[in-house]
Amino acid sequence: MIEVNDIHKSFNGNEVLKGISTTFEKGKTNLIIGQSGSGKTVFLKCLLGLFIPEQGTISYDGKVYSELSADEKRELRAEMGMVFQGSALFDSMTIAENVMFPLRMFTKQSKSEMEDRVNFVLKRVNLAEAHKKKPSEASGGMQKRVAIARAIVNNPKYLFCDEPNSGLDPKTAIVIDNLIQEITQEYDITTMINSHDMNSVMEIGQKIVFLKDGFKAWEGSNETIFKTDNETVTDFVYSSELMKKVRQMYIEEKQ
Amino acid sequence: MSYLHNIGAYFLMIKEMFRKPTKWSVMRHLIFKDIDDLVIGSLGIVAFISFFVGGVVTIQTALNISNPLIPKYLVGFATRQSVILEFAPTFISIIMAGKVGSFITSSIGTMRVTEQIDALEVMGINAINYLVFPKFIAMMLYPFVISIAMFLGILGGMAACVYGGFSTLDDYITGVQMDFIPFHMTYAFIKTFVFAFLLATIPSFYGYYMKGGALEVGKASTTSFVWTSVMIILLNYVLTQMLLS
Numbered sequence: 001m002i003e004v005n006d007i008h009k010s011f012n013g014n015e016v017l018k019g020i021s022t023t024f025e026k027g028k029t030n031l032i033i034g035q036s037g038s039g040k041t042v043f044l045k046c047l048l049g050l051f052i053p054e055q056g057t058i059s060y061d062g063k064v065y066s067e068l069s070a071d072e073k074r075e076l077r078a079e080m081g082m083v084f085q086g087s088a089l090f091d092s093m094t095i096a097e098n099v100m101f102p103l104r105m106f107t108k109q110s111k112s113e114m115e116d117r118v119n120f121v122l123k124r125v126n127l128a129e130a131h132k133k134k135p136s137e138a139s140g141g142m143q144k145r146v147a148i149a150r151a152i153v154n155n156p157k158y159l160f161c162d163e164p165n166s167g168l169d170p171k172t173a174i175v176i177d178n179l180i181q182e183i184t185q186e187y188d189i190t191t192m193i194n195s196h197d198m199n200s201v202m203e204i205g206q207k208i209v210f211l212k213d214g215f216k217a218w219e220g221s222n223e224t225i226f227k228t229d230n231e232t233v234t235d236f237v238y239s240s241e242l243m244k245k246v247r248q249m250y251i252e253e254k255q
Numbered sequence: 256m257s258y259l260h261n262i263g264a265y266f267l268m269i270k271e272m273f274r275k276p277t278k279w280s281v282m283r284h285l286i287f288k289d290i291d292d293l294v295i296g297s298l299g300i301v302a303f304i305s306f307f308v309g310g311v312v313t314i315q316t317a318l319n320i321s322n323p324l325i326p327k328y329l330v331g332f333a334t335r336q337s338v339i340l341e342f343a344p345t346f347i348s349i350i351m352a353g354k355v356g357s358f359i360t361s362s363i364g365t366m367r368v369t370e371q372i373d374a375l376e377v378m379g380i381n382a383i384n385y386l387v388f389p390k391f392i393a394m395m396l397y398p399f400v401i402s403i404a405m406f407l408g409i410l411g412g413m414a415a416c417v418y419g420g421f422s423t424l425d426d427y428i429t430g431v432q433m434d435f436i437p438f439h440m441t442y443a444f445i446k447t448f449v450f451a452f453l454l455a456t457i458p459s460f461y462g463y464y465m466k467g468g469a470l471e472v473g474k475a476s477t478t479s480f481v482w483t484s485v486m487i488i489l490l491n492y493v494l495t496q497m498l499l500s
Contacts, residue, residue, distance in 0.1 A: 082378075
């Protein structure tokens, strides 16, 4: 579980995060949504420890990040998996080498043990045949699945995904969403997803945190988001005609 | 102010580079890869340039010796001194700032643009140590490249001298062996180690701290070449003053 308590973050005097507090639970897919410039990426980078908030605390299963020593921070980081928006695969390595990388760096496993684990996770993300390909030879969807495989190969406690569906066709986006949700439940990890994709919000948003102008404007789930009267949320989530109709149908169905 | 900031950031990067690697077995693999990319991969161009520039130095020297009282073996002597003292350590380093330096800046810069460096940091890996330290160790073999440049420069001079009819082979060899001061080799290799350090770290600094996209990777490569060359020329002056005067 990740607990965020009143974090503030500024850049050159411009306050981007203005006191955000929330909790992300274990075994759930937690979505952070909001317009561009709302502070989602900065928030995610604070959660990852890439940015240090000027005020407030972030604790990971009770361990307050700012109170940890450098070695403890490194150990904690090794328990995190991250799926970047552009996948961020190492282009000098093959797909199998990319997935094996965290194992080579952080475990003392033998080569055959590492290979077994890589085979297992690649199979889990339906990429059993892609070992020897270079990332540049893989499609966008495949690259995202490799990034997920690399993120989970070392059994992380926390999984962070920055716009995992960006640049993907709707069908592949659903595959990625479902994969992330399945993995979250299967391995009982705390997953945070930064997303713009309303389909993801509705499908896998077991907890949703809505950011606006650096504040937490709303939090709830994919169930409660249909019912909310919070105008800031409804303006953003139901901005398209299609989403308006979906909401109308949901409300009518419930009545 | 930005110059001061960059100088501070550069020295902080150097400090970070010497931290303990996350895993030595992975580091060893990276060092061998960088030796191949940076040192072995540069041998061809260094050999080509050294041989022909050595030849040109010899021809220029021979053509400028018009006084019949000046002995012919002076051509070999002048070629040896030019090649060992300046051409091999300094001129080749400027060329390497273009070849190796832009490779380092663009490869690290591309990793920055495509979030690969962020991925390393998220995993808890010291990205500066992971990326820069193997390049630094690989470049410690740079004196080996310079030794080859020295040998081929003098050999190119010999070929130009003998086949161009400027003097005999015996005269040239006599000149090459004449008044040899071993400290000149020490001086050349001290310079080479200093330049190797600059060649590994300045381009890495510009790649690692670059911001923006593909266009900025190109700009960072150009800036790194300019600053590496400037620092090589400046330190060449300082070291020559300190060691030879």
